[in-house]
Amino acid sequence: MPVAYRKIDDLPLVIPVFPLDGALLLPGGQLPLNIFEPRYLNMLDDAMSGERMIGMIQTRPSPGGKGDPQRPALAPVGCAGRVTSFAETSDGRYLITLTGVCRFRTGEELPVRTPYRQVRADFAPYQADLREDAAGTRTASEIDRLMIALRRYLDHRGLAIDWSDAEAAPSDALINSLAMALPFDPMEKQALLEAETIFERKATLTALLEIDAAAGDDDEPTSIQ
Numbered sequence: 001m002p003v004a005y006r007k008i009d010d011l012p013l014v015i016p017v018f019p020l021d022g023a024l025l026l027p028g029g030q031l032p033l034n035i036f037e038p039r040y041l042n043m044l045d046d047a048m049s050g051e052r053m054i055g056m057i058q059t060r061p062s063p064g065g066k067g068d069p070q071r072p073a074l075a076p077v078g079c080a081g082r083v084t085s086f087a088e089t090s091d092g093r094y095l096i097t098l099t100g101v102c103r104f105r106t107g108e109e110l111p112v113r114t115p116y117r118q119v120r121a122d123f124a125p126y127q128a129d130l131r132e133d134a135a136g137t138r139t140a141s142e143i144d145r146l147m148i149a150l151r152r153y154l155d156h157r158g159l160a161i162d163w164s165d166a167e168a169a170p171s172d173a174l175i176n177s178l179a180m181a182l183p184f185d186p187m188e189k190q191a192l193l194e195a196e197t198i199f200e201r202k203a204t205l206t207a208l209l210e211i212d213a214a215a216g217d218d219d220e221p222t223s224i225q
Contacts, residue, residue: 039115
């Protein structure tokens with residue numbers, strides 16, 4: 001967590017947003033991104049010369065299927081991240097890492113001239129994200145249930161993880177890393193993002209793992225990088 005961000009007033013009132021369905025950034029998490037679209041290259045140029053802050057957000061269907069497909073409606077909650085690593089490739093792409101800072105409620109979208117979108121971000125509902133003591137603890141039974149659900153999910157999906165790292169990780173780091181890395185669908189990712197506390201996110205994550213393992217599907221085995 002960047003030291004500068006200790007209270008809501010430290011955060012910018014307006015942030016650029018990067019709508020990307022299926023991508024989840026959580027406070028304290030790290031999200032690598034490969035930026036190549038001209039409008040988002042422009043966004044990164046501006047961000048790097050300013051606050052280095054970008055809001056990751058998903059989209060949501062427009063009522064009745066209407067709306068501009070080039071400018072889809074934004075989800076009500078996103079997560080602001082700070083660019084903590086940056087590299088440029090020989091073909092003009094940017095390889096960055098965003099470190100999650102704080103979730104926000106999507107406020108007014110500004111009528112800007114930039115090719116990328118900008119919104120007023122309401123961080124107040126999620127000010128607990130900035131507290132170092134916001135992490136939760138878990139009981140032995142909660143650990144067992146989460147790990148059992150995770151093993152069944154991974155076996156069902158043909159996935160593998162480093163179990164020694166998973167078992168040694170602090171509870172909040174484990175929950176958030178699993179929520180970000182596992183291939184849940186966009187609506188499930190949004191539910192994990194909007195979970196009010198780490199305890200609620202753990203419950204949501206465990207439920208998703210159990211439901212998926214119980215349902216069964218014909219997906220081909222894959223792997224988590």
